Amino acid sequence: MKYALFIVWKTDSYYSQLSRNHDKKKKPAGISPSFIASGSCCTIPHNEDTNPHRSTNMDISNLRENYTQSGLDKEDLNSDPVEQFSLWFQQAQEAQLPEPNAMSIATATADGVPSLRTVLLKYFDQSGFVFFTNYSSNKSREISENPHVALMFPWVTLERQVVIKGTAEKISKAESLKYFTSRPHGSQLGAWVSHQSSVITGRKLLELKLDEMKRKFKEGKVPLPDFWGGYRVVPQTIEFWQGRPNRLHDRFQYARTNDKGWVIERLAP
Numbered sequence: 001m002k003y004a005l006f007i008v009w010k011t012d013s014y015y016s017q018l019s020r021n022h023d024k025k026k027k028p029a030g031i032s033p034s035f036i037a038s039g040s041c042c043t044i045p046h047n048e049d050t051n052p053h054r055s056t057n058m059d060i061s062n063l064r065e066n067y068t069q070s071g072l073d074k075e076d077l078n079s080d081p082v083e084q085f086s087l088w089f090q091q092a093q094e095a096q097l098p099e100p101n102a103m104s105i106a107t108a109t110a111d112g113v114p115s116l117r118t119v120l121l122k123y124f125d126q127s128g129f130v131f132f133t134n135y136s137s138n139k140s141r142e143i144s145e146n147p148h149v150a151l152m153f154p155w156v157t158l159e160r161q162v163v164i165k166g167t168a169e170k171i172s173k174a175e176s177l178k179y180f181t182s183r184p185h186g187s188q189l190g191a192w193v194s195h196q197s198s199v200i201t202g203r204k205l206l207e208l209k210l211d212e213m214k215r216k217f218k219e220g221k222v223p224l225p226d227f228w229g230g231y232r233v234v235p236q237t238i239e240f241w242q243g244r245p246n247r248l249h250d251r252f253q254y255a256r257t258n259d260k261g262w263v264i265e266r267l268a269p
């Protein structure tokens, strides 16, 4: 069974909302400077800091939550981690978490230098977890040298996280095309514009390139760029983490066995 994630529209409107705010030079919603200055959020020592390179020293060591929402027992778990993931994903959607399909993906160079960024999970099934990106980006270069990756879903509002470790492989062109054609027109054009992770001189360059692509593909369909497509992360381990009181959290890790089954083990928190 394939689980498709039907929340693309939300992401696109989210990005346009962000860019509108940026254009109007609005401050993003969040902690106001007066709230910080009031000392309600943190302690800012004045004379104690002897580090000449540090102008702000925020002590946030008193930010802590006791996790009490729920617990996890081995008997509660589905014997199949993809089914278990599907259940937790649905619960994340029902809880209306913003962008529940946003996940961190860690990659590393051949000699082990790591890097990390957010991408959007687009679908998953027994064969793996699929996301889309630019094949000339930093992450793609690292995956080509070293296919070992880790994914992390930070469902902190539910006091949960899921960590998946495995290997990433490019999906077929036909599979990438199928997803690409389902994207909104603007996102299709955007894929042509950006040579992701390369240094650029300014935003103007992107806007000019977008105008050029709009003219070029005015008639007919936008083709799939050669340098854009999906990766499937084939899992080797999948860990489900549920926060519990006093830091005695529940952690269960599914690990692949030689006969392509799964063994489930509880890990110390």
Ligand SMILES: Cc1cc2nc3c(=O)[nH]c(=O)nc-3n(C[C@H](O)[C@H](O)[C@H](O)COP(=O)(O)O)c2cc1C
Residues within 6 Å of the ligand: 099, 102, 115, 116, 117, 118, 119, 120, 121, 131, 132, 133, 134, 137, 138, 139, 140, 196, 197
């Ligand atoms: C919420 C969110 C969703 C994102 N989704 C994607 C995505 O699906 N694919 C992608 O290539 N980059 C996505 N990005 C941008 C990446 O985090 C990153 O900046 C970009 O892929 C370049 O990474 P790299 O230079 O490490 O390759 C997203 C960023 C955020 C904050």
